[in-house]
Amino acid sequence: MSAYCLATYRSFDEKADFHKKATGIAVGLTVGSWTELPEAQKAQMEKHLGKVVYVEVHEPGPEEPASGRYADITIAYPDVNFSRDIPALLVTVFGKLSMDGKIKLIDLKFSTDFLAGFSGPKFGMQGVRDILGVHDRPLLMSIFKSVVGYELPALREQFYLQAAGGVDLIKDDEILFENPLTPLEKRIEICMEAAAQASKETGQKLLYAVNLTGPTSKLAAQAKKAINAGANALLFNVLAYGFDVLHELSADPEITIPIMAHPAMAGATYPSPHYGISPSVLLGKLMRLAGADLVLFPSPYGSVVMPREENLAIKHVLLTGDLHNDYSYNASADAQLKLAASFPVPSAGIHPGLVPLILRDFGQDVIVNAGGGIHGHPLGTIAGGRAFRQAIDATLQGIQLRDYAQNHPELQSAIDTWGIRE
């Protein structure tokens, strides 16, 4: 049987014949034209022809505006039409189509054959936990803040304060690029030194995700330079460089440390209900397929807000969701293709008073991540980390933050500053 990748779209139009539209997509994005072809050529082209799998029309009710009329359309694209890489798939299923009126790509399912071209996250959630030796609680990450224009000693101090507060991971700010004040190798050297110093005090291991930047053709070499300098994780702005670049980095056997995907620029693609690509595809399926070990995305709780159901859909595809389709499902081959889970990192504007909500939605399989919520703590950065750890401990023990805070001044001070969201 031929193999197909499936794309589902939500198409908005007040009057369109959506079945006709679906056929237009299936034919237009594959063989170009069909009914006009002579029979002999049809036989030859059949294996390249896209198929309409499903059209479900939503007619607006009496209270809804006509502009609310839409259809969910699923098209199967024959694998034979594209190479085994994410750019080829995306250009096939949503290249020109992304510019053709109100239409959003809301799901992608991959054939077993297509999935076979990807090994997914090298470490994944379990591998990151194994490196850190922490298996029984959510992890805590902090973000460097105000680092542009700083010199190495100031950076070292900021790193140490974050680490001493008990965080498990520290990431560079995504806007910290290669620069003369804090060049990559020097930055790694002083930060790993500070990590070792803090580790003697906290007894914890720590991952430092250094921002991998520069011209695309030099990124793999830069990553290896970072590893030689002692880096134990990489931060990568995936959407600025492209999913295929992440895939090449994650598949490179000499890149032996976890890769953390930053969502910078994702807001140019997912938020509109009518255009772009849904978050569970953009920040979920494609990130995991391309090999991100950890994936940051806006949370439903903080300063850059994403609706909760979209967050939960990202969580599902990063952790458990099968990426294959059922249309050309090959159970025995697919069993070998289980990709490791990517660690979800809901972020932006997170403070300790949000921890119960985060754990309610994500359970233990989450990294609680904060920049301002750690550095902005009134008692300082170390207290900021401690307040988060206390909020996590309290929530895991089923204790209300307010009660736990009575004997934990760092948490109390955080609650006084940011409050608690129920």
Ligand SMILES: CSCCC(=O)C(=O)COP(=O)(O)O
């Ligand atoms: C929108 S997800 C990326 C989060 C991020 O990188 C960040 O710097 C958030 O910082 P904050 O001070 O809002 O915790």
